[in-house]
Structure formats: structure tokens, C-alpha cells
Amino acid sequence: MRETANHDALPDLLLDWYDVHAREMPWRVGPEARKMGVRPDPYRVWMSEIMLQQTTVATVRDYFLRFVTLWPTVGDLAAAEDADVMGEWAGLGYYARARNLLKCARVVVTEHGGAFPADHAELLKLPGIGPYTAAAVSSIAFDLPYTVLDGNVERVMARLYDIHTPLPAAKPALMDKAEALTPPARPGDYAQAVMDLGATICSPKSPACGICPWRDPCAARVAGTQNGLPKKTPKKAKPVRHGTVYLAQREDGAWLLETRPEKGLLGGMLGWPGSDWVDTEHARPQGTPPVAADWSDLNGEVRHTFTHFHLMLTVKTAQVPEHAEPRRGTFLPREQFRPSDLPTVMRKAFDLSQG
DNA sequence: AATCCGGGGGT
DNA sequence: ACCCCAGGATT
Structure with a gap:
């Protein structure tokens, strides 16, 4: 019985931690405004999520500020020259993201009146927006109850439930766990809280279990297996x-x-x-x-x-x-x-x- | 399901 | 040298 009670308390445990320890980022609203129910600008959330694909927060920060200064709204970006956008993206990598960024901005202007749709299915249709980003924008920008599954969430779920199946085969099981945990209230804050937890405390190596809000219910910590999770299938050498x-x-x-x-x-x-x-x-x-x-x-x-x-x-x-x-x-x-x-x-x- | 697609920082 | 990172599109 205590296990069930603990499970139900998991989201609130994490949200309480997030209210105190949320990382400051240029695309987030501050804790005071967040308490007042202020949502972040969907344009900035989308921009940050595209840049954050396979890219660290520290690397993205300066690029993000440069982009939103040059192009403060999706309309400004849609009207930009291709070469200017590609030039500003230079050094960030995965350049298909920049091409799709422009395509997406132009579709938002021409087909959605210049505002990102508050609709998961519509977001998923946009260029450069896949399962992760559609869920991220839905939850973070619009506070809709969708579940993000990125590298952080995969690692946290694999440890919380001590799942030893190697990635990427384990993804469906990890998604099931993540979805079952997503609360109906504050799903946007919750999504960011799990990722912050994975980025700071539940790190790939030497996780700081001693200060983790999920220390007690974490199955891997109890078993002592957290350092080897998630398991991954080996990749082949680069020619x-x-x-x-x-x-x-x-x-x-x-x-x-x-x-x-x-x-x-x-x-x-x-x-x-x-x-x-x-x-x-x-x-x-x-x-x-x-x-x-x-x-x-x-x-x-x-x-x-x-x-x-x-x-x-x-x-x-x-x-x-x-x-x-x-x-x-x-x-x-x-x-x-x-x-x-x-x-x-x-x-x-x-x-x-x-x- | 596999492969392609950058680059930087940590260890 | 190897791993990791708020993944998506293509085949």
C-alpha cells in the first residue's frame, strides 16, 4: 500500500522541488510570474526546443538570445532571408533544423495567422516538429497534458523503475512509465521539472541521489544499479x-x-x-x-x-x-x-x- | 528499424 | 577516446 501512495505523490514531490530549484533560462518565465499562471511565449518555447535538440542548454543560450533579438516574433523570422538565418545558425550543427525552422515559421504565418496552434496534432504536422517537440510545446507553452520523452526523461524513468532493457528498444516501456506519471495539473512545469532533474541531479554519471526529491521511491537507487542505467546497445565505430x-x-x-x-x-x-x-x-x-x-x-x-x-x-x-x-x-x-x-x-x- | 545529420563539453 | 546532449526526416 505504501508503494501506491508513494507513486501518487511522485509528481508533487518533483513539482515542489522544481518550484525551488528550476533553472533560469531565457525562454522561461520567472517563478513569480509562473505562480500567477503566466505562460511563456510559444514562439520562444518553440525556438528553444528546436535549438535544444541534441544540443546543450549552455550552447543554446547565446544563439537563442541572438535569434530572438534579430527576429522577435515568428512573423519577423518568416520574413527573414534564408542566408541570414543559415549564417546565424552556423556553428550550432544539425543544419536541417535551421531550414525547417524557417519553413515552420512561414507555415505558421501563412496557415495559422502568425500564432502557433495550441493543438498537439497541428503542431506535429509542422516542419521540424516531431513527437518530442510537439509534446514539449503543447505542455510548456500551452499547459496541455502531454508527456515529453527526451534523453533526460529516459534516464530518469530507467532508474526510477530500474529498467534494464537497453535503448532504443526500451523507449516504449519508458514512455509508458513517463505517461503514467504525468499529472493533469501543471503538466508544463512537470515536463520541465523531469528534464531539469535529469540535467542536474539524475546525471548520466555519478548522479546526486543524496539530494534527489525521488531518492526514496527510486528502484535503481535501492538496488544500487543507477550508475549503469539506462543501458544502451553499442554503436559502431566511425570510419x-x-x-x-x-x-x-x-x-x-x-x-x-x-x-x-x-x-x-x-x-x-x-x-x-x-x-x-x-x-x-x-x-x-x-x-x-x-x-x-x-x-x-x-x-x-x-x-x-x-x-x-x-x-x-x-x-x-x-x-x-x-x-x-x-x-x-x-x-x-x-x-x-x-x-x-x-x-x-x-x-x-x-x-x-x-x- | 536503421541510417543520416554537428558540434561542444565533460570525463 | 568516448560519452552525452530538451530529436527529426528519410529510407
């Missing part, structure tokens, strides 16, 4: 690929750059022309230079790791005359070129060329 990029600067200072194709790696981002990137067992590819010139190899190479492979890039540089006609890419005037608009691997190549 190594090689390639070459060409950095051409015209005599007037303009740089030869190209916008990468919309789909695929670094899609829609600015980059240096270059070869394909191929597995290391093949010869190092040089490709075809984007413009006729006297190319020279830079000392050293660029090393970069993507989600599923390591890349080693040879960097070639050349000065070209004003009348040069490239077979690939466009010369971008020196004053329009911002290295910060480049994705990190391309910025590394630029940095190498600048010594």
Missing part, C-alpha cells in the same frame, strides 16, 4: 574519410565560396568548393579545382568529426586575378564574408589558411 577543399581569394579580396545543396551534409550552408569525401582505403581525392590557378598545399590538415565519420581535409589555396571565371562557386566580396557564417569544418579550413 575515416579524406577530401580536399580549395580556398581561392581574388586580388580584390573576394573569396570563392558556394552554397551547399539543400539536402545532405551541411545542407544549405556556405562552404569552400572541393572534392568528394571518400573512405580512407581509397586514394586521397583532390577533385577538380574550382578555378584555374597556381594552387599550393597548406601545411597541416583539417581534422573534424561528424555524427558518423571522421574527416581529414587537405587545404589548397591560391590567389587569382580579377577576371578569373570559376567553374564552381561565387566570389563573395571581402566585406560580405563573415567566417562566423561558415559551419565549423569550413571555418577550420579558413583558420588554417590564416595561420
Whole structure:
């Protein structure tokens, strides 16, 4: 009987903890306003949730503030130039998120009158909004009783119920537990509370069980298995690929750059022309230079790791005359070129060329 | 169900 | 070197 009573008390235990320990974030409302029932701006909640996909709060904060300063409303964002948005996103990674961010803003303006729908099914239809984000916006922005399941919640549930099934197979079971726990009152605060708990106390390594509001009911803590949970199926090793990029600067200072194709790696981002990137067992590819010139190899190479492979890039540089006609890419005037608009691997190549 | 898709920070 | 992170789209 005591177990049932404890189970029913779990949400309130966590909400009481959250009322005291909620982390401050630019897209949240403060504790005073929260008590008055003030909801956060759905635009800011959505923006933060897109940026927070596979990205830490510390990394997102500055990008978020920059975006909402440049584009305070979804209408402002919908009217922005694609290149401006992609440039501001540079360095944050997973660039499909930025393309979908713009698509979504424009759909919200054209099909929803410039306001995010307070409707889980409608949110789920929007570009870049999947099961997690639809639940997050529904609960956090609109206080609707939907359950978020992110890496934090998975870890907390796996420990709270001492579930040893490895991820991702365990996801349905973890979702069942998370849904059963979601309270009808304050579901938005509750959703953020579980994630805050996972991000601060119920951390992947060395969780601080001693100060956890769910210390007593936690099955893994009782069993002493919390450090090994959640279990995960092993992932395969990353292959190594090689390639070459060409950095051409015209005599007037303009740089030869190209916008990468919309789909695929670094899609829609600015980059240096270059070869394909191929597995290391093949010869190092040089490709075809984007413009006729006297190319020279830079000392050293660029090393970069993507989600599923390591890349080693040879960097070639050349000065070209004003009348040069490239077979690939466009010369971008020196004053329009911002290295910060480049994705990190391309910025590394630029940095190498600048010594 | 598997694979693709970045980058940074912690350990 | 490996792991983790407020996942979604595509095949």
C-alpha cells in the first residue's frame, strides 16, 4: 500500500522541488510570474526546443538570445532571408533544423495567422516538429497534458523503475512509465521539472541521489544499479574519410565560396568548393579545382568529426586575378564574408589558411 | 528499424 | 577516446 501512495505523490514531490530549484533560462518565465499562471511565449518555447535538440542548454543560450533579438516574433523570422538565418545558425550543427525552422515559421504565418496552434496534432504536422517537440510545446507553452520523452526523461524513468532493457528498444516501456506519471495539473512545469532533474541531479554519471526529491521511491537507487542505467546497445565505430577543399581569394579580396545543396551534409550552408569525401582505403581525392590557378598545399590538415565519420581535409589555396571565371562557386566580396557564417569544418579550413 | 545529420563539453 | 546532449526526416 505504501508503494501506491508513494507513486501518487511522485509528481508533487518533483513539482515542489522544481518550484525551488528550476533553472533560469531565457525562454522561461520567472517563478513569480509562473505562480500567477503566466505562460511563456510559444514562439520562444518553440525556438528553444528546436535549438535544444541534441544540443546543450549552455550552447543554446547565446544563439537563442541572438535569434530572438534579430527576429522577435515568428512573423519577423518568416520574413527573414534564408542566408541570414543559415549564417546565424552556423556553428550550432544539425543544419536541417535551421531550414525547417524557417519553413515552420512561414507555415505558421501563412496557415495559422502568425500564432502557433495550441493543438498537439497541428503542431506535429509542422516542419521540424516531431513527437518530442510537439509534446514539449503543447505542455510548456500551452499547459496541455502531454508527456515529453527526451534523453533526460529516459534516464530518469530507467532508474526510477530500474529498467534494464537497453535503448532504443526500451523507449516504449519508458514512455509508458513517463505517461503514467504525468499529472493533469501543471503538466508544463512537470515536463520541465523531469528534464531539469535529469540535467542536474539524475546525471548520466555519478548522479546526486543524496539530494534527489525521488531518492526514496527510486528502484535503481535501492538496488544500487543507477550508475549503469539506462543501458544502451553499442554503436559502431566511425570510419575515416579524406577530401580536399580549395580556398581561392581574388586580388580584390573576394573569396570563392558556394552554397551547399539543400539536402545532405551541411545542407544549405556556405562552404569552400572541393572534392568528394571518400573512405580512407581509397586514394586521397583532390577533385577538380574550382578555378584555374597556381594552387599550393597548406601545411597541416583539417581534422573534424561528424555524427558518423571522421574527416581529414587537405587545404589548397591560391590567389587569382580579377577576371578569373570559376567553374564552381561565387566570389563573395571581402566585406560580405563573415567566417562566423561558415559551419565549423569550413571555418577550420579558413583558420588554417590564416595561420 | 536503421541510417543520416554537428558540434561542444565533460570525463 | 568516448560519452552525452530538451530529436527529426528519410529510407
